[in-house]
Amino acid sequence: MSELVVGRLVPLAIASAIWGICFLYYKAITRYRSQALKRSVLGLLCIGAFVSLLFAQISAFSSITGLRRPIDDDPFFFWLGIFESGIPLGALFFFLIQKRRLDDLEWVYKTSFLRFVIRFGAVRIGLLGGVLFFPFAPQQSG
Structure with a gap:
């Protein structure tokens, strides 16, 4: 494979991994929402x-x-990557500091931020996937 293809696939794979971890953690915390210890262990593993x-x-x-x-x-791009990686970290830290069982309405409100992170990751993957089909620079004839 050429370096240009690898240069596009590696960020796509990293973005997919970030989205996958967010999605799996969201499913896990909705399943174990009344068990703070399991949520904390899963959160630490995800962090x-x-x-x-x-x-x-x-x-x-x-x-x-x-x-x-x-x-x-x-x-710019270096700190943008750190910021994008920090959004899921902030969401996970937010869920780790929850000490008590949340009632249904409060749970829906507090999981909306993690759902936003999952959607943000899906958009990022879609944009990176779309970039795979376009050339880096115009081809020079001659």
Whole structure:
């Protein structure tokens, strides 16, 4: 495979992994919503997975672009990636600090943020998937 295809597939795979973890965690917390210990253990595992994905995203960006320190050369996209990875981390932390069982109305309200994260991830995957079909630069004839 060419480097351009790999450069498009790696961010798509990372975005898919972030969305998948959010979706699985959302399903798990709705199943174990009255069991705070299970929710906390699942949340800690998901936070560990997100941190590893964050470092994978930084490493992939460095290897794809050939830059050793992406923060010095392209800070906008570097910090955008950190921000996108931080949104699910914030949602998971929000659910970890819940100490008591939530009633139905409050539960629906508090899970709406995680549902937003899942939709945000789906849009990001769709945009990255759409980019796969377009060339990076116009082809030069001659």
